[in-house]
Amino acid sequence: MTDIATTTPTPAASEGTKFLKRFLKRKTVAFGLFVLVIFVLLAALAPWIAPYSPSKLSIVNRLKPPSETFWFGTDEFGRDVFSRTIYAGRLSLLVGASVVTLSAIIGVTLGLLAGFFKRLDTPIARLIDAMMAFPDILLAIALVAALGPSLTTVIIALSIVYSPRLARIVRASTLVIRELPYVEAAQALGISTFHIMTRHVLRNLLSPILVQASFLFASAMLAEAGLSFLGLGVSPEIPTWGTMIAAGRQYIGQADWMTYFPGFAIILSVLSLQMVGDGLRDMLDPRLRRDL
Numbered sequence: 001m002t003d004i005a006t007t008t009p010t011p012a013a014s015e016g017t018k019f020l021k022r023f024l025k026r027k028t029v030a031f032g033l034f035v036l037v038i039f040v041l042l043a044a045l046a047p048w049i050a051p052y053s054p055s056k057l058s059i060v061n062r063l064k065p066p067s068e069t070f071w072f073g074t075d076e077f078g079r080d081v082f083s084r085t086i087y088a089g090r091l092s093l094l095v096g097a098s099v100v101t102l103s104a105i106i107g108v109t110l111g112l113l114a115g116f117f118k119r120l121d122t123p124i125a126r127l128i129d130a131m132m133a134f135p136d137i138l139l140a141i142a143l144v145a146a147l148g149p150s151l152t153t154v155i156i157a158l159s160i161v162y163s164p165r166l167a168r169i170v171r172a173s174t175l176v177i178r179e180l181p182y183v184e185a186a187q188a189l190g191i192s193t194f195h196i197m198t199r200h201v202l203r204n205l206l207s208p209i210l211v212q213a214s215f216l217f218a219s220a221m222l223a224e225a226g227l228s229f230l231g232l233g234v235s236p237e238i239p240t241w242g243t244m245i246a247a248g249r250q251y252i253g254q255a256d257w258m259t260y261f262p263g264f265a266i267i268l269s270v271l272s273l274q275m276v277g278d279g280l281r282d283m284l285d286p287r288l289r290r291d292l
Contacts (some may be wrong), residue, residue, distance in 0.1 A: 016092040031275065032272040033279075036269070044090075049086060050087065054087040056079060057077045060251070063076060063255045065255075066257055072085060076251060081124040082161055085265055090265075094223045095158070095224045096217045098159075099159050103160075103165075104166055106167070107167040108202070109165035112202065116197055125171065128168055131163045132168070141232060144233075151234045154227055183196060224240070229245055230241070230246075231246070244265075245259050
């Protein structure tokens with residue numbers, strides 16, 4: 001006799017399948033997700049896909065145009081631009097994921113504390129406003145200059161810069177949720193504050209946090225490229241899209257491929273994340289979901 005449990009999909013699996021179908025129904029979202037998956041696969045499989053080492057020098061092959069041997073051409077030191085572009089994508093994705101994770105920890109914690117505890121609301125809200133008063137890139141440059149340029153410094157600086165965005169969203173939503181009847185009932189039953197904040201408040205904030213995180217991912221990758229372009233990112237020996245563009249601008253007249261390919265990589269990756277973020281926002285917002 002056939003086991004019914006193995007043939008009948010669970011409600012959670014059914015809902016997940018429906019969500020994925022509706023999510024991919026929009027062509028722009030499907031395209032963005034496809035491009036994003038390609039970038040992730042290229043970054044994960046870079047040691048096996050890249051035809052050359054990203055740091056291998058070959059002065060004989062310097063400034064070679066794109067060809068069958070060097071798909072994206074070579075740079076001023078004869079390094080393969082295609083290999084360096086792939087390896088640079090690994091670092092950009094690493095920075096984006098790290099910044100989103102760290103800024104989410106900082107921002108969600110500050111937002112929950114400010115929204116749930118009235119006595120902490122004013123000082124934390126003023127701190128958030130003060131940090132958001134500075135332009136993102138200028139504040140990041142100041143932090144990196146003060147701490148010293150390195151990969152860890154870039155991640156910390158960008159996390160500090162972008163955490164107020166999440167903190168403001170979480171705080172505003174928490175101010176509303178804490179007044180709802182089920183939260184008041186939980187407090188009346190003597191449930192611990194930590195349990196209420198994590199189980200009853202934070203679970204209802206996952207949708208806006210996920211949407212904002214996708215946009216922060218794109219912003220972090222773009223900011224990292226900007227800092228590397230200015231020489232405030234990682235060491236110049238490590239390939240990043242920003243440093244590749246900075247090096248290529250000196251040869252824009254004779255070797256424009258040095259700038260074009262890493263520039264296209266930045267545009268496609270950021271655009272794909274924005275498309276996926278827009279799709280998540282439309283799917284997770286009940287008011288927008290009815291129009292799909």
